[in-house]
Amino acid sequence: MEDQDPPSTRLIPDLPDEISVQIIARVPRSNHQTLCHVSRSWRSLLLGRLLFTLRSSLHCIEPTLYLHIRTHTENFIWISRWLVLNRGHSQFQSLPPPPNTVLGSAHVIAGPFLFSIGGSLSANGSNMVQILDLRIGGQWSLGPRMLSARKSAAACFLDGRIYVIGGCLPSSEVWAESLNLFDENPQWVSIDSPVHLRSDFMYDGVVLSSRILAKSLVDPGVVAYDPSQNTGSCSTWAMVPEGLKLGWKRRSAVVNGILYTHDFMFEIKGYDAGKDEWRPVMGIDIFPKFPNCVQLLNFHGVLCVIWLQSSIENNTSEMVANWVGIGVTDLGSEGLHGSILWREIVALGVPCDSSILHSVVAEF
Numbered sequence: 016m017e018d019q020d021p022p023s024t025r026l027i028p029d030l031p032d033e034i035s036v037q038i039i040a041r042v043p044r045s046n047h048q049t050l051c052h053v054s055r056s057w058r059s060l061l062l063g064r065l066l067f068t069l070r071s072s073l074h075c076i077e078p079t080l081y082l083h084i085r086t087h088t089e090n091f092i093w094i095s096r097w098l099v100l101n102r103g104h105s106q107f108q109s110l111p112p113p114p115n116t117v118l119g120s121a122h123v124i125a126g127p128f129l130f131s132i133g134g135s136l137s138a139n140g141s142n143m144v145q146i147l148d149l150r151i152g153g154q155w156s157l158g159p160r161m162l163s164a165r166k167s168a169a170a171c172f173l174d175g176r177i178y179v180i181g182g183c184l185p186s187s188e189v190w191a192e193s194l195n196l197f198d199e200n201p202q203w204v205s206i207d208s209p210v211h212l213r214s215d216f217m218y219d220g221v222v223l224s225s226r227i228l229a230k231s232l233v234d235p236g237v238v239a240y241d242p243s244q245n246t247g248s249c250s251t252w253a254m255v256p257e258g259l260k261l262g263w264k265r266r267s268a269v270v271n272g273i274l275y276t277h278d279f280m281f282e283i284k285g286y287d288a289g290k291d292e293w294r295p296v297m298g299i300d301i302f303p304k305f306p307n308c309v310q311l312l313n314f315h316g317v318l319c320v321i322w323l324q325s326s327i328e329n330n331t332s333e334m335v336a337n338w339v340g341i342g343v344t345d346l347g348s349e350g351l352h353g354s355i356l357w358r359e360i361v362a363l364g365v366p367c368d369s370s371i372l373h374s375v376v377a378e379f
Contacts, residue, residue, distance in 0.1 A: 026056055036060065040069045044077050044379070045101065048151045062150055067126060067379055076378045078102075078315040079149075080338065081110070081129065083122065086369035095372060097147075100338065100361055107361055110153040113145045120145075120373075121170035121220075123177050125196055127379040130158065133165035133182055140164035140183060149377055161203050162189040169220030169229035173242060178206070180220065180229040180240065185213035191240070209249040212238045221269050224288070228255065228274075230267075236260040258291035268311035270318045270343070273351075275311055283311070283320070285343065285351050299353040301339050308371035315378060317356060318343055325367045334369050336361045 026035035039060060042050065051058040060066055070076050080100040087093045095118075097110035117134025124130075129147040133140060142165065144158035161179065168182025177194045190213050191206040214231035221228050227240045237255045244251045254260075259274075262284065267276040274286040276293075281302045284293040296318075302309075306322040313319070321338040340356040363369070 024056075026054075026060065036065070036069065040066055040073055041075055044079075051151050058151075062148075070379065078376050078378045080312070080314065080319070080321070081149075081375050081377060082321075082336065082363075082371055083373040084363065084365060084369055085372050086365040096365075097153075098363060100336065102357070102359070105359075105361060107363060110147065110149075111155065113147070113155050114157070115143060115145060117141060117143070117166075118372075119166035119182075121165075121168045121179060121182065121217075122373050122375055123170045123172045124375050124377045125172045125177065127377065129375065129377065130170070130177060132170050132177075132179055133161065133168055135166040140166040149379070159194065159202055162192050162205055163187050167216040167218075169217035169227075169231075171220045171222050171227050173222050173225070173227065176242070178227050178240070178242070180208075180227070180238075181214060181217040181231060184215055185210065193242075206240070207249050208240075209252055212252055212254070219263075219267055221267055221274060223269050223274050224272070230263055237263060256288075256291040258293070259286055259288075262286065262293035266310055268313050268318065270313045271316060273343070273345075275318055275343075277309060277311065281306060281309065283318075283341075283353070294350050296341070296343055296351045296353040299341060299355060301341075301355065301358075306337075310371055310374040312374055312376050314340060314376050317341065318353075319376070321371075321374060323363075323369070323371060334363050334365050334367050336363055 026032050047061050051061050082098045084096045084098055086096060099108040099110060113131060117136055120134035121132040127149045129149055131145040142161040142163060144160060146156050146158045148154045163183045165182030169180045171178050175195060175197045180191045189205045191208045192203045193206055194201050194203050214233050217229050217231050219230040225243055228237055230237045237260045239253045239255050241251050263276050265277050267274055275283060277283045283296045285296060286293055303324060309322045311320055318341040319338060320341060321336055323334050323336055337360050339358045341353045342356050344352045346352050
C-alpha cells in the first residue's frame with residue numbers, strides 16, 4: 016500500500032488530493048481569486064498548468080470577453096484600459112494597466128495569457144512583448160523581445176506558436192517571426208517571406224483552415240502563410256483569391272471554420288471558400304443606425320458581435336457596450352441564416368467619445 020499524504024498537507028482534509036483537484040477544477044473561474052487565499056497549495060494549483068489541462072478535459076473552460084478601450088480622464092488625458100465582460104453579468108471588471116503604455120500593439124490569447132506585442136513608443140515601433148496572466152485578477156510581466164520593432168502588426172496563435180507579421184518596413188530583415196511557447200526558453204525566430212507580398216501596417220489577422228491570413232491596408236491586401244509546409248522558404252506564402260480580398264473590409268472572426276466580417280453598411284457576411292464569395296447572414300437585424308467600433312469574435316463557437324453606443328442613443332452620460340451572440344446555420348443554396356442566441360448591455364463607465372482598440376476572447 017502506497018504512503019499517503021498526512022491530512023494536514025492535503026488540499027482538502029480527509030480527501031485524497033486526486034479527488035480534491037477534481038472538485039476544485041469544477042469551481043467557476045469567477046471564484047478562483049477568492050480560493051487562492053485558502054492556502055499556498057491552493058494558489059499554486061489555481062495558477063498551475065494541471066488545473067488548466069483538467070478543466071479543458073472536463074469541458075469546464077469558460078469564455079470571457081476582454082475589451083481594450085481608449086478613453087480619457089476628467090482632465091482629458093488619453094489613456095487605455097482593459098475591461099472584462101462575462102455572460103450574465105451586468106457589471107464589468109478592470110484589469111491592471113501594463114507596465115509600459117503603447118499604442119498600436121497586436122494582441123494574442125494563448126491559454127490564460129494575453130500577449131501585447133509591439134506598439135508605438137514615442138512614435139517609433141517597439142520589439143517589446145508584455146504578457147498578462149489573466150488568472151486571479153491579472154498580473155503583467157515582460158516576455159522575450161522580438162527580432163524587429165513593430166507597430167500595427169498582425170498576430171495569431173496556432174499550434175503552440177505565436178506568429179507576428181508586418182508592422183515594420185517591408186524592407187525589414189525580419190518582416191515575420193514566430194515564438195514557440197512550448198520551448199523551455201522561448202525565443203523569436205525569423206520567418207522567410209517574399210518581398211513582393213510585404214506591406215507595413217496590418218489591419219487584421221486570423222487563422223483559417225490552418226493558414227494564417229494577414230490583412231493590410233494597402234496592396235497586396237491579404238497574404239496567406241501556411242506553417243504546416245515548414246519548408247523554410249518563401250514558398251509557404253501565397254496571395255489569396257480575389258473575392259476573399261475584396262470582401263474583407265472590416266474586423267473579422269473565424270467561427271466553426273467560416274470567416275466573418277461586415278461591410279460599410281454593417282451587414283455581416285461569411286466567406287464561402289468554394290465559390291470565393293461572401294454570403295450575407297440572413298434573418299438578423301441587430302445594429303442601431305450608427306454603431307461604433309463594431310467587433311466580431313469567436314465566443315466559444317458562437318459568432319459574437321459587440322459595439323458601443325453613445326449617450327444620445329441611451330440617454331445616459333456614459334458609453335455602453337452591446338454584445339450579441341448569433342447562431343449561424345449554413346443552409347447551402349439558401350445561404351447563411353442567423354438567429355440571436357443572447358443579447359446583453361453593459362455600462363462601461365467611460366466617456367461617450369471612448370472607443371474600442373481591440374477585443375479578444377480567452378477560454379480557460
